[in-house]
Amino acid sequence: MVESRTLKRPTLTPESYKLVWVASLPRTGSMWTFNVVRAVLSAHGLNPVPEHTPKLEEDNRRQADKIVQAAVAQERGVIKTHEAIPDDLLSHSCFVVTHRDPRDSLMSYMRFQDCTFEAALEVFSTFHGIEEYFLRLPADRTAHVRYDMMVNSPAKVVGSLADFLGLPVAAETAQAIADQFSKSKIRGIISDAEQQATTEENTVNLSGGSRRARDVRTGFQTSHVSDYRDGDWRHILSPAQQAELNARLTPFLKLLGYAY
Secondary structure (H helix, E strand, C coil): CCHHHCCCCCCCHHCCCCCCEEEECCCCHHHHHHHHHHHHHHHCCEEEEECCCCCCCHHHHHHHHHHHHHHHCEEEEEEECCCCCCHHHHEEEEEEECCCCCHHHHHHHHHHHHHCCHHHHHCCCCCCHHHHHHHCCCHHHHEEEEEHHHHHHHHHHHHHHHCCCCCCCCCHHHHHHHCCCCHHHHHHHHHHHHHHCCCCEEEEECCCEEEEEEECCCCCCCCCCCCCCCCCCHCCCCCCHHHHHHHHCHHHHHHHHHCC
């Protein structure tokens, strides 16, 4: 399991990277991690950019090129992606990869995208290759973080990520950052965003005709927080669906070391 990777991380210096990529599959805690990385940078007087989170994956390359070319001493790019990172940007970058049992990610994805089990399973059945790619990112510049650690020990994860970035923080600062992005605080951010969801930038249109509000600074959206608990797929899905889920995701589960 990726557990062995969770706290055994290299330590960088902030001079050794211009970009921090939060690289992951959907619904693995990447938005929380993205905001924690930004908060750690800010705690050390560095400016995380861009100020507003890109709405589309295709905007990431443009933003990354702009940050690298500008080479502003006090700026560090923080970019969240679910796709491979351009080869020519790897040397400018470090990486934080988030992991979660793909069965739980799939259930969360169903709710977030308001889609059927069958549609979500088709999407997740294609994710084995990109997860392999994330696991092959340069080990000396990559931190791997498990979702259950974010849930159970958020301040510990904050401190560990700060150490990885070469920007250690005191325990009370780590706790303050964890509290800043607690579920209740994120719900508040989303609630505020829903009161202002009037433009294309702060809304996301879904295929079924519905839409989500989006906070442009943090990227948090309607339905980012739910009452789902990991493992609930065993109680929500029928026995036949559980069997299909495990069968279709066997390579994925095996790659990450989860029982199937």
